[in-house]
Amino acid sequence: MATSHLEAGGHHEQHHHPALAHHFDNMEQQREAGALGMWLFLVQEIMFFGGLFMAYLLYRWSYPSAFAVASNHLNWKLGALNTVVLIVSSLTMALAVYFAQTGNRRLQVMYLLATMALGTTFLVVKGVEYYDKYRDHLIPAAGLFKWENVEALPHGVTPENLQMFYWIYFAMTGLHALHMVIGLGILAYLVFNAWRGRYSPEYHAPVELSGLYWHFVDIVWIFLFPLLYLLGRHLSEGH
Amino acid sequence: METRLPPFEPVTPTDQRINYLNARYGLKSWLLTKDHKRIALLYLGSVTLFFILGGMYALAIRLELLTPRGDLVESNTYNKLFTQHGILMVFFFLIPAIPAVLGNFLVPIMIGAKDLAFPKINLLSWYIYMVGGIFTLTALLSGGVDTGWTFYAPYSSTYSNSYVLLAGIGVFINGFSSILTGLNFIVTIHTMRAPGMTWFRLPLFIWSHYATSLIMVLGTPVIAITILLLALERIAHIGIFDPKLGGDPVLFQHLFWFYSHPAVYIMILPSMGVVSELIANFSRKNIFGYSFVAFSSIAIAVFGFLVWGHHMFVSSQSMYAGLVFSFLSFAVAIPSAVKVFNWTATLYQGSISYDTPMLYGLGFIGLFLIGGMTGLFLAAMGLDIHVHDTYFVVAHFHYVMVGGTLMGYLGGLHYWWPKITGRMYPEGWARFAALVVFVGFNLTFFPQFLLGYMGMPRRYHAYSEEFQVLNVMSSAGASILGLGMLIPMIYFVWSMRYGRRASANPWVLPGLEWRTASPPPTENFEVTPVVTWEAYEFAPMEEMQVIGKFEPGDRAAQPAHGENI
């Protein structure tokens, strides 16, 4: 790191890339700063979700059977579909970054658009799931939450504990969906700039960093899906 | 001691007429600035505003506590007073004060960079801070909050009738300003050091800011999500912290202290960085045990995350959890002790001046010593049972936060004032004020230790008569402390116009910030500086007779200087 600075110090007045901010010495330094910044941001995001994961762990540990029941009530098929959608979107995003690096404007725009389409699909499916919950009176708020057929619940499960699962479900997936929406906004911005040909093999940091963000959001889902939809499924089959 | 001080060549012509202050004019040039120095000044203004407000609350509290009956204000009003004092001081003054004002101004200059890595994000963080502040102020103006700054559930989530949501949102938003500042510092320190500015040549101010930033980035998101859950619980009442619905009120305390204990280190670490600068520079010595002081900051930042449970010894957490937290809390005291010993040793055979910043630096050591040692009282479980939630705790954290953070902040502000404004403050008045602050502070808070051990609980609006004498002493001290705060505010403002003009290097020091003009130009240095000297190197090592033998850790970057000459 230090050596690159030493070299850079001398050749300051050499050709400036138009995208080089005034306070950086060279593109390399700017890219490095951007990448480190994005990684730190993602670490921050992990901690942000971490608080929710803590709450999830504590209450799952306290009410294992309630969580199993509530989890079984989720539509795991839609969840699995969304998982596939997001994994594919990660692939298209990676390809978009690749074509930004190699300077292929057409394919870059195409893959960015594909990523956006997949992201939108995810949100639509999520919306369908949310609607189902609304229809079934499973919105966790005082007065709104109603579990039908309480009598059929297995031993040791109370509606309050089911509600506990649902607020965690909504908080986690809602926060995740919010990140998806922000991600779509970023992608739209990228598409616009990529269309105008702003990214080149020398300067494509925004695409790369947005790619990191997108992958992160995908990875969060990869954790959420089994924790919310799958874990405990086998537990309840015994009943 | 016959060696004479070299002139410390500036790396850039210093008699410029154009500097960051007069490069552009107009409100817009300030509100849309991306210059870290101007943003630092924006922060200086807003942080001072919140400090004055918080200070007024403090004075009202002390005035109320003059009499045991609580006859000045009603108990509801009193509860709002201490809550708002706490929220403003902690979230809007202590946490941003040193990093966002002094750190923002100095981190790029001290490492030889033109700006922070992300200037726009830096400006954004100020706006976020202000929006958070406006939310909180709105809460205060529309009726106030009465939960205590700790927002303990279920009182805050269910029972309080005050504006918890609004204030909580303010704190939530404000957190992101902290996160972005920390992120900016880490990236800047990693990627933007000038040629030759190796890690072990960094001033300790930078090391401590690096450690602080780690906490900001890792800890603040947790308080953000905690407050979000609190808001959710308050709006929807879904039982997150309500045992009737299967929730756990103590979960809130865990999440809250997971951030808020490290937050104490966000407040004190930068101050320790300032003090390291003051002690070394005003005794013209390299810091004793540089790498120990540097790494102790990192150690504090890391261990600081593992000790939150010591706030909960009496909260019904398991005795064995308490045991672990107590042990770790004692462990985290060691790096702080190492710092104090190293600062003291730095003075040995130095050339110590009595300039105001140094007075604050020395005052810091004394007060932090008491503040830190009384922390051990609280970490010792058997004793904490008795003093927990009493005035002992209040006294302890004021010794650390006011005696520590505020002393460091004032010391740093005096020290870098000529760099920031290009003017000197009046030295005589400043020394007088430092003395007044020191005396007033001790008179205010020392009696509170005794009150605490006597058993007076904190947040009491009325108290038992036998506590009155000590309370009156404390209130008397507060008025002196308030006066001591007023004097610097007046002369700082005065000096901006009438102060003596400062040279580029008024203290004759080797640090990078003193090798550019006062005030610095917009990009700090005309040419990127190349660093060839160690931190706090007053004369090249080869020319000096060095006492002792440098250990490999101390001068890792410069093996040629490792020899004993």
Added chain:
Amino acid sequence: MQSWIPFIPESASTTSGQVDALYFYLVGVTAFFTVLISGVLIFFVIRYRRRLAFEIPRPVAGSIKLESLWTVIPFLIAMSMFVWGATVYFTQYSIPKDALEVYVVGKQWMWKVQHTTGQREINELHVPVGRKIKLVMTTEDVIHSFFIPAFRIKSDVVPGRYTYIWFEATKAGRYHLFCAEYCGTNHSGMTGSVVVMEPNEYDDWLSGNANQESPVAAGQRLFTQTLGCASCHKEDGSGGRGPSLLGLMGSEVHLEGGRTLTADESYVRESILNPRAQIVVGFQPIMPTFQGQVSEEQLLQLISYIKSLSPGQSSGIETTAPARSNNPQVGPATPEGQGAGSLEEQRMNPVGATPPRSSSSSSNSSSTGPSGAAPRAASPAPARTNNGNRPR
């Protein structure tokens, strides 16, 4: 003992001296280091003051030896404090078996106290000198904290769970009782007194206030009449729709789902308020919830009654509470206080009528239900141990 020092509160319990000793140790260490370091600091500042404007002192290299010295020594001192502090803490929080129980319920903004002998008090607590007292505490609303400075004890009172502290007063007198955890508007008014009395005065006080129903009796009334628990949980231990509660306290309970736990106050409380959450093996989840129908005080009365069905478990009650527990007709408490041995025998009798429950291994006792479900063997799932501090 420290009354000659003006800044120490009265020391009036068996552990307060220990806390003070620890305090003096820490004050000593703090004073030593404060004097040492500020002394050195002041000496250096004067001795090495700047004499010439442009002088430079010789740099001093660091010293690994010194660094190790001032890392290790403070660490050792800190460890001594840690060990001492932990020792005192464990004495303060380890509840002795033979302590007399008193129930405390916090409420915005008062302390409600009930003695096992039936006396109720608000913001006052009368206790005798020289008796170990155990407080079983909870709250109706927010978190409070029960703090008696003269005894150097404090514990938060948390909604939805029971917390415990104990003390043994050594000196008669009237001491402060504070709420130490901020609890809203009148937090500073949530104070009271602990009145420590000589044993004979205490007995007078007890008899002067004896016309109140003891918590066991009140609990029994709730159990048999008001709430009708006894229609399912048969008092004589014979088969009912609910598991028998004879000998329940302190025994192991096997739950549906394979969990096993030891019955304690928190378990009983949870089973009353949230019966579906913990179903005993072999029983149907037919019990309705009593959430909102019983107050915290009534819960404590029920618990104290159920405890009285488990001889040897309910500490303190046997030693002061008079014989009543298994005779439904027994009226309010009379302060006999002594005769613990004979009471013990009396109580053993009805339990002895159901030998398998008390004499065989307790793990079996609650697993054989009237529905005839086969007793489940020791559950493969690890028991969720309950240390009494973290219920659920």
